[in-house]
Amino acid sequence: MGVTALAMLASLAVLAVVGPVLWGPAADRPDPSAVLQGPTGGHPLGTDHLGRDLLARLLASTWSSLLPAVTATLLGAAAGVTLGALTAVVGGRTRRLLGAFINLLLAFPALLVAMFFAVLFGAGARGAVFALAVACAPGFARLTQTLAAGVAGTDFMAAARVLGLRRHRLLRRHVLPHVAEPLLLNTTVAVGSALVALSGLSFLGLGAQPPSYDWGLLLSQGLDRVYTEPLPAVAPGIAIVYAGVAFQLLGEVLAKAATRQHPPARQTGEPAASPAPTGRRPAGADLLLEVADLRVALPAGDRTIRPVRGVSLALRRGEMVGLVGESGSGKSLTALALADLLPDGARATWSAHRFLGADVGSLTRRERHRQLATGMAMIFQNPASAFNPALRIETQLTEAVRAHHGIPREQAVEQARVQLQRVALPGERRLLRSRPFQLSGGQRQRVAIAAASMMRPDLVIADEPTTALDVTVQRQIMDLLRRVRRDDATAILFISHDIALVADACDRVLVMYGGTIVESLPARALADGARHPYTRMLVASVRGLTADRESSPPGLGGAPPDPGGTAPGCPFLDRCPQRLDRCAAEIPVLSALDPHHEVACWRPLPPTASSGRPETEECDT
Numbered sequence: 001m002g003v004t005a006l007a008m009l010a011s012l013a014v015l016a017v018v019g020p021v022l023w024g025p026a027a028d029r030p031d032p033s034a035v036l037q038g039p040t041g042g043h044p045l046g047t048d049h050l051g052r053d054l055l056a057r058l059l060a061s062t063w064s065s066l067l068p069a070v071t072a073t074l075l076g077a078a079a080g081v082t083l084g085a086l087t088a089v090v091g092g093r094t095r096r097l098l099g100a101f102i103n104l105l106l107a108f109p110a111l112l113v114a115m116f117f118a119v120l121f122g123a124g125a126r127g128a129v130f131a132l133a134v135a136c137a138p139g140f141a142r143l144t145q146t147l148a149a150g151v152a153g154t155d156f157m158a159a160a161r162v163l164g165l166r167r168h169r170l171l172r173r174h175v176l177p178h179v180a181e182p183l184l185l186n187t188t189v190a191v192g193s194a195l196v197a198l199s200g201l202s203f204l205g206l207g208a209q210p211p212s213y214d215w216g217l218l219l220s221q222g223l224d225r226v227y228t229e230p231l232p233a234v235a236p237g238i239a240i241v242y243a244g245v246a247f248q249l250l251g252e253v254l255a256k257a258a259t260r261q262h263p264p265a266r267q268t269g270e271p272a273a274s275p276a277p278t279g280r281r282p283a284g285a286d287l288l289l290e291v292a293d294l295r296v297a298l299p300a301g302d303r304t305i306r307p308v309r310g311v312s313l314a315l316r317r318g319e320m321v322g323l324v325g326e327s328g329s330g331k332s333l334t335a336l337a338l339a340d341l342l343p344d345g346a347r348a349t350w351s352a353h354r355f356l357g358a359d360v361g362s363l364t365r366r367e368r369h370r371q372l373a374t375g376m377a378m379i380f381q382n383p384a385s386a387f388n389p390a391l392r393i394e395t396q397l398t399e400a401v402r403a404h405h406g407i408p409r410e411q412a413v414e415q416a417r418v419q420l421q422r423v424a425l426p427g428e429r430r431l432l433r434s435r436p437f438q439l440s441g442g443q444r445q446r447v448a449i450a451a452a453s454m455m456r457p458d459l460v461i462a463d464e465p466t467t468a469l470d471v472t473v474q475r476q477i478m479d480l481l482r483r484v485r486r487d488d489a490t491a492i493l494f495i496s497h498d499i500a501l502v503a504d505a506c507d508r509v510l511v512m513y514g515g516t517i518v519e520s521l522p523a524r525a526l527a528d529g530a531r532h533p534y535t536r537m538l539v540a541s542v543r544g545l546t547a548d549r550e551s552s553p554p555g556l557g558g559a560p561p562d563p564g565g566t567a568p569g570c571p572f573l574d575r576c577p578q579r580l581d582r583c584a585a586e587i588p589v590l591s592a593l594d595p596h597h598e599v600a601c602w603r604p605l606p607p608t609a610s611s612g613r614p615e616t617e618e619c620d621t
Helices: 002-028 054-060 062-086 092-106 110-121 125-152 155-162 167-203 215-225 231-258 331-338 365-375 393-405 409-422 441-453 471-488 499-505 523-529 533-540
Strands: 287-300 303-316 320-324 347-350 352-355 376-379 459-463 491-495 508-513 516-522 591-594 597-599
Touching: 002 054, 002 062, 002 231, 054 062, 054 215, 054 231, 062 092, 062 125, 062 167, 062 231, 092 125, 110 125, 110 167, 125 167, 167 215, 167 231, 215 231, 287 331, 303 331, 303 491, 303 516, 320 331, 320 471, 320 499, 331 459, 331 491, 352 365, 365 376, 365 393, 376 441, 393 409, 393 441, 409 441, 441 471, 459 471, 471 491, 471 499, 499 523, 508 523, 508 533, 516 523, 516 533, 523 533
Parallel strands: 320 491, 320 508, 376 459, 459 491
Antiparallel strands: 287 303, 287 347, 287 352, 508 516, 516 597, 591 597
């Protein structure tokens, strides 16, 4: 598509430059002896009422047809973007007035507005350009208003206002750079629409006026004899469609380049960032999910960062596994990769990935989406953004079961009531007819759990579902997750920063650092059986109610590794008090200390005295 768009635009650019030079004289030279001729060898498209060659006029008018369309689009974009962006930097009353004004402008069809202002400004190419600029400005204003609304409420805008920056500086430095990309894409596509609209105005006699001409006027003149000689009318129409499609294709290419998606694929030839883990994994007929050497790559300008580097994990049916680690360790991206929800541009690879007994890499995209939609569910950290604020709770609860199971609406609503009652919410019509913003944070999180349970999934990924909730609601949410696990034999991958909560609720704990699993151990052994220095530091940073409030809790010190770095050795090297020379040269492999405990460390710490193991035990794996 990109090659086609560039070739079409290049041909238009060449014709626009050389057309008036090569064919301009022939296009304006009358020939009384060849008036209104049909297509001949000397005149492939025929001649007009003055005997002028129509092919020459068609080619010579490329510049006069394209330039007004580009000019009108740029003028309309400049006016609309300025109007829409102002809504992000003005006060509340002015913002509402501007919004109402934009809504009023959008109430009128753009073509009718263009025709009205073309008459007002006077027939001619200049009047048509200004008329079309006025007509397309409201569309740009609405798009900019929507995009700027997402910037207006950010912390950096608030900080800029506190600094007393003037509005023009807020627009230029803080608003427009964040909304420029979609506006540029929309402008490119709008040029094609403007070309068609301007040709329509010329066709109606409101655009180019003789002796000037463009494709729209040529189309109007050729229409008079379309039943006897169709080529004089068809050829300008083809030129208009050709140029319009060229700009539309360019917009599509630029949009795909900005939001290109890389579907998950098997790992083939990618340089390994670390040795493949060789530790033991749960096995048996109840194995639900198995992933080996999962990696995620994200483009970041001129480099690629790899926040997930060789994660291997497995979950049994009915098992709750905790995934803990610092912010930036790759926990959420791992979960998103498992659910095929990675952000645009991200690419996931693996050496093995099986879910519900099927090889995920061998499935088609449609099969993979259906398997994940029916067998896996996610509970997001922020239910306020996870739910669509424009849809009612009833719609969002029943949408998946109706789409994938094909059950009637009444039956789906009844299932939604049952699931709401299951999470201790009244399944009454009032709640079902509510929208997410009408519920409290705890209610939204309960509804999120109910939504995750609607499909009776085999696996639920809970990405920090108790964050920002008070301790009482946290306890209730954890009780609900335990109930879902017990009643439906659902496996749960529980992601959290709360070490104490994970140790209390989960069967196993996976500790993640620098994009990989550094330790896997039973949850009951987390407090006194951790062997990796990083895990031991995480546990030590948890303070109890009886801790000395005057003393500072032990910290990790330093900073997590750069996800775009390529330094060899252990990612925890700079922060580890137990480091060896070997740690700087080789990445440790996740190896078994016992049948239920694995650690990726060349010098594991001895177990603490309370673990019941001898202090002298040492492992040199």
